[in-house]
Amino acid sequence: GAVVSQHPSRVICKSGTSVKIECRSLDFQATTMFWYRQFPKKSLMLMATSNEGSKATYEQGVEKDKFLINHASLTLSTLTVTSAHPEDSSFYICSASDYASTDTQYFGPGTRLTVL
Amino acid sequence: GEDVEQSLFLSVREGDSSVINCTYTDSSSTYLYWYKQEPGAGLQLLTYIFSNMDMKQDQRLTVLLNKKDKHLSLRIADTQTGDSAIYFCAESESSASKIIFGSGTRLSIRP
Numbered sequence: 001g002a003v004v005s006q007h008p009s010r011v012i013c014k015s016g017t018s019v020k021i022e023c024r025s026l027d028f029q030a031t032t033m034f035w036y037r038q039f040p041k042k043s044l045m046l047m048a049t050s051n052e053g054s055k056a057t058y059e060q061g062v063e064k065d066k067f068l069i070n071h072a073s074l075t076l077s078t079l080t081v082t083s084a085h086p087e088d089s090s091f092y093i094c095s096a097s098d099y100a101s102t103d104t105q106y107f108g109p110g111t112r113l114t115v116l
Numbered sequence: 117g118e119d120v121e122q123s124l125f126l127s128v129r130e131g132d133s134s135v136i137n138c139t140y141t142d143s144s145s146t147y148l149y150w151y152k153q154e155p156g157a158g159l160q161l162l163t164y165i166f167s168n169m170d171m172k173q174d175q176r177l178t179v180l181l182n183k184k185d186k187h188l189s190l191r192i193a194d195t196q197t198g199d200s201a202i203y204f205c206a207e208s209e210s211s212a213s214k215i216i217f218g219s220g221t222r223l224s225i226r227p
Contacts (some may be wrong), residue, residue, distance in 0.1 A: 005129065006158075026204060034214060034215070042219070042220075043204065043217045043218060043219045043220055044159075044204070044215075044217045045217075046214045046215070046216075049214060057134065061215075082187070093158055095215070097211050097212055100125055105208075105211060106160055107151075107160075107161070108158060109158035110157070110158040112156075112158075
């Protein structure tokens with residue numbers, strides 16, 4: 001089946017630093033990837049839609065200058081949390097669609113970010 | 117706007133059936149999903165149903181859809197301890213669209 005990986009799985013950083021999270025579709029091409037954020041014991045909230053070769057579309061209330069998204073290839077999207085603060089601590093999950101053969105999105109295992 | 121609602125907790129006895137209910141508001145929903153999330157882990161797609169279907173069964177899982185009432189349910193037969201997790205109901209207009217998630221139902225199993 002379709003596999004989506006994320007790296008790193010966990011990251012701890014100091015306040016003010018930037019953190020990059022990678023999302024890869026391992027065995028399929030994904031023209032669109034999605035980035036979600038999950039607060040503790042809460043649901044997933046869509047942050048942005050990432051399209052290969054174009055600018056990401058951000059949901060209302062999500063700061064595009066703080067959460068930089070790059071989708072440089074059909075198998076890789078990155079989310080960079082810039083100048084991280086403790087309130088950015090969260091579980092970040094990406095998903096990708098394999099348009100060639102499936103009708104659904106596949107989710108990565110998530111990245112737990114802790115900002116000290 | 118789009119909204120998906122589900123109860124927060126469900127406790128069932130091992131071996132009984134679990135029924136998790138969900139309501140949604142978006143009339144354009146085409147795909148309706150059930151995801152499972154175990155502690156500290158990502159999402160696992162359990163099953164999904166198209167809006168033109170009433171029911172889908174997959175081994176111990178049965179999904180029922182009442183499109184008129186915008187009500188979706190997931191029934192887990194013979195619930196086991198390994199079924200303990202948070203179950204998210206979700207919907208999207210297409211596989212290329214954003215997915216709107218419910219708040220999740222935490223299923224706990226008692227002996």
